Amino acid sequence: MTIRQDTQGFPWHKAAFAAAAAAGVVAAVIAVLTGIFYVQAGQADPQTAPHLAQLRQQLSQARQDEGLKDQIRQEALALRLRQAHLRQNMLVGLWMLLGFSGLAVVALQVGWTLKKETPAPDASGEPAVRQERSANLARYTMIGSAGLLLACAVLLTLAMPSYKPLEMPGGTIATSGPATLPAEKIATTTSTPQPQPYPSPQPQPALVKTVEGVDYATTEEMQKNWPMFRGPGGLAAARGEYPITFNAKEKQSLLWQVAVPLEGKSSPLVWQGKVFLTGASRTTQELYCFDAKTGKLLWTGKQPPSRRVPKRSEEAAAHEEAKLEEESPAREEIKLNDDTGLAPNTPATDGRHVFAVYPTGDLVAFDLDGKKLWSKLLDIGNNPYGYASSLAVWRDLVIVQLDTDDETKSALYGIQGATGAQAFKTIRPISGSWASPIVANTPTGPQIIAVGDPYLMGYRAQDGKEMWRAEKISNDVTPSPAYADGMAFACQSGSGLLAIKTDGKGDVSKTHLAWQGEENLPDIVSPLADGQYVYTLTSGGTFTAFAAKDGKKAYEKELDMQFNASPVLADQRLYLLGLNGKMLVVASGGEYQEVGHGEVEGPCHATPALAEGRIYIRGKDCLYCISEEK
Template sequence: MNRFAPASIVPVVVSALAFCAAGQVRAEDWPRFRGPTGQGVSTEKNLPLRWSATENVAWKTAVPPLGWSSPIVIKDRVFLTTAAGSGESCRIICIDARTGQVVWDKEVLRQALRRKEGRNSYATCTPVSDGTMVYAVFAEGTIVAVDFDGNVAWINRDVRYYSQHGLAVSPILWEDLLIMQYDASAEEGDLRVGWQIPWDRSFVLAVDKRTGRERWRAMRGRSRIGHITPNIMTVGGKPQLISAAGDVIQGFEPASGRLLWTVANPGEGVVPSIVIGDGLIFTASGFGAPAIRATRPAEGDTPAQVVWEVKQQVPMMSSFIYSDGRLFTIKETGIAMCLDARTGKIIWTERIGGTHSASPILAEGRIYFLSEEGESVIIEAADQFRVVATNTIGERCRASYAVSGGRLFIRSEKNLYCIGK
């Protein structure tokens, strides 16, 4: 089969931010996993503080299960992915952000069902948009680009991904590149290597966002499984692609894929995404060698180094919030923590309850957590722990929030909620 399938395979008829510089993304859009910067930070004002499954709900729209990708919002459109049926039918859904009406729901490709961890889905990777196109990745590692009418522009099938736990990394955009990392594991029947990855199965891939053709592929070397969405960081006036696997953090030149530096980051099956602040890179591994770490990237002749690590209340799933020199975390068991981002000193630890897979967001000095039970706990992003509000929709939630137009978008197992008026 041609690795770049033509658009005719689909039966129905498409800033200043580094990763979408050539697109038409607005400041209020939420174009990728964890928002414009990939850090869960929103500049929106007057977001809702109170709601329920029926109160302060602008609309609720049923979405076919199952997918744990988070929604993205561009202009007046919400996009999300799902793997319908038993998971073979890979679909992108477009919803009117104003009314909740489904604009289109299209199968963009079909995939073989392979092994995954029970909490994962066959559509967990959150799509990304440059304001003109939507780019999505599904469980086999296939990348597809569609326009805003759902027309397929290209499909890249170069990667045949396998992991014992499925795929959970989300793609990012930088200039004219779509960047995706694949930290896989041994195929069933292959040499059993546990979570250690053969050198040729862990790599970072960049494709031309206009054509889907590979521009570079950076082999990681021996590593361990990871599900970490990368990010872009400016170091010494130059961009670095910060990418981590199960036991390494690496900096790459995003234009070429040239490896700039590597630092050990012991762990296995790492999920929390890269967060950046105070010139540091924050990572966590809740499996294998649990630790929250702050790493300073290499610059000039100064090598990269781990600045501090904390081994208490390490999150396995949820990513951090960085705000004004503070790092906020949530463990899957519902324990929240605030640390000094420069030193790693723990400022407070509090139990907010629930089981947590989704990553929190920050807006107007408040942090919004979302539990798997559908309960949202809102706290002040401050040195003193204070709960602002607690709300629930009473449905299972593993996807993270999206924010746009003064509203919150919450994906549950079967519905997409728009919170706010």
């Protein structure tokens, strides 16, 4: 007995099955075509196309080949267009596949429904009993399954190794092996297509025995101290009040004076009761840590030069040379100008570690107690006067500006302070420079601002990504940039003074140029900005103040002194340290007004450090601490 009689008359179910078969065949054909499109689209991927990869390889050998660049662009565009076309086809194919598959399924459903005859009622058997048997069976099966699961769990527990929680640094993770990252393997952020490996000729840079957690000082801590060249962020501004009159020779306001073992032109750092300074000879490079209150030398961190330092004219220590050659005959010799000296680069501290770099390219990290953590050898390339840029810090990163005469090797590095691992590397289209980077909290976020021939450039501090660049600073760029209130300033004698707004993207040479100055341009001394004025000081002693907003000159003063040290600002006073050891204290503002003066024994090449009410000045073979403390 049946309820429906659909099978009588025209066999609609057969028509439905035929339609399903036809739709299925069409769907299969579409599936094959779509698959072909998919494979072809994969082959047309510009990222993986072998021909393009080959061209890119060629470009890495000839970076200036504009014709090759054009060819790559054209072929990449053609591939992208083809890929887009194939993907469009694939999308259409997928929709058609879906449609015909759905049609086939629906036709099959209709066919089955039409064909199926509703069965006759069947009240035979005992469904309730059957149901009860099924339930019993399910119960027993479930008990069996639960038992089986428990048995499996027990077996797994016994067989599998027990999972141990992650151990904190200082445990097995920290001590079981070298604790620095494989810096060479970390991808780099470059503005050129070819990534450059981090220059680390040492086979195993890991020297850390105990890993400290990555930690960094707060902004407040940084502001209280003097952590890098020209203080917090390199902005040459200190908190607090400082002596305005002193005389080291007459012990006036002199807290202490201590001999520095080795020569150098680097500036001191101050961090929570400790003063750091570098010095070097041709056989050793040293980082000194003095007690800020007493001047006592607490420790010396030594780093042998990995490259050979050329003899100076007055030096003829033949036995010393022979000894060096014997120790490391394969060492290459660096170029180094006598004026640059053996320790011109100011070290830096992130408050947890202290980092020093030398013209030999040796970058070394110590903890605050003098324990050496790691060292690296930077590829300093060819630098006619010697590598002299100072280090900067941002959070736990030590920032290295490494500009060489070979533009493909100039780069900005971010290196993890704790481990020495490279966090980023950004190639700079810059020839050799001697300026140092600064770190500024701009309205668009923290930026590393660095200058060289021919660009003043801003980088995102987090990853070193270039944000903007402005032309044109040229010649042997030595003064470091200044920053205040969203404006970056850079200058170089024979070039110009640029005032650039830092919220731009890309080339901002014209779009974000606030103003440009052309007179009284310094050649060594870095400018200083206090938000209202930008102060420049030539090495010949011409001191000038420009209005920060429009570059209008407020005043110009000839100081009749030579200057190498950069001015610093504290309590609305500018501290100008002359090469002869005399310091002028001038009120900041639009009018020149001397408010104090001091003197130590010169020559003074290094910029003074100001922290906790004390002024630290590197003089002739000495470090002076000027303070009104008794």
